[in-house]
Amino acid sequence: MPSEITALHRELDDSFTPEQIEEQEENFYMCKAEEEDAYNESLELDELKKKDQDEEMLEFFLNSGEVHFQYDEDFIAEIKLRELLSKAGIRIPSYQLASPVKFNPTLL
Structure with missing residues (x-):
């Protein structure tokens, strides 16, 4: 969420229209959601990789x-x-x- 100071600055600045401010906020929230999705996906990939490594290690020990x-x-x-x-x-x-x-x- 944009800070209150940033939001107030945008509202008081005449160079931005309300539509532009709304668009900037939407872009901000979309970027945050994409970052969170990417982070969650990386966690899932790490878990799968660790699980695969554990299975490979157990298989190696069993076979040896x-x-x-x-x-x-x-x-x-x-x-x-x-x-x-x-x-x-x-x-x-x-x-x-x-x-x-x-x-x-x-x-x-």
């Missing part, structure tokens, strides 16, 4: 064997134990169990 997902027997047994404890109504604090139940990749 540096990351694998943990499905070992101990983990599965602990999940089954927790299910049985839950069905039996037995509450055990999670810090007393062997590992947190999460689906996390393991970096080698």
Whole structure:
């Protein structure tokens, strides 16, 4: 929004007609809207680029064997134990169990 001083100056200046003042204000608002659209678009492009980079990195680690997902027997047994404890109504604090139940990749 043009400052009040600028707006008053334009209104008091005889060299600008009211139509010209209105046109200048419209141009100002259009420029601001275009700047905001361009900024929002650049943010969206940055997010897409970051997402692509993250996916490429994960794919690289998976293909190179540096990351694998943990499905070992101990983990599965602990999940089954927790299910049985839950069905039996037995509450055990999670810090007393062997590992947190999460689906996390393991970096080698």
